[in-house]
Amino acid sequence: MTQTAKERPLRADAERTVRNILEVAERVLAEDPTASLGQIAAAAGVARTTVHRRFASREALVDAMAAHAFRQVEDAIDVARPETAPPMVALHQITANVIQVKSGWRYAVGQPRLTDPDAVAAHDRIFAKCHLLLERAQQAGLLRPDADLGWARRVYHALIEQAIIESAGGGEDAPGPDALASLVVDTLLGGLGPRG
Known part of the structure; x- marks a missing residue:
């Protein structure tokens, strides 16, 4: 059975090129959601054919951006050890990490409908990890016993x-991720x- 281009691992230089295109596409599309693949290629400093070779359409590029962004969000959650760290510590660190990552991927994570299976799967895992963290917070007494965890x-x-x-x-005076996480x-x- 042959692997598709999506499944085949990329060489390190090709992986860097794809990551660069995704990061530049985030900046370009955040500023102009109607930007074309040609505009994104120019901003990334690559030929338009390079972008087209990696992404069959603008929608495929946006899907890849969402999948990449949600993988980063998931990694940001995992590094804070939601299953083992004390719930208060995990809650603060995960919040700070997610704010930092999502701030850099506002366009990609803000898409109303996820169509990429990898992005959907990562999104679902993120929600499950969040629910687990809130359950642990509830068990530790940080949330009321009757609090609706879905809400x-x-x-x-x-x-x-x-x-x-x-x-x-x-701007420059904006609070950083840690201060925002505390809020x-x-x-x-x-x-x-708990009600006092």
């Missing part, structure tokens, strides 16, 4: 999105923490 997850994600907007709009966690736990 908590949606609120948590909305707070992270607001933190990303805050970081993007504040997100304090708001989440203040609203869902």
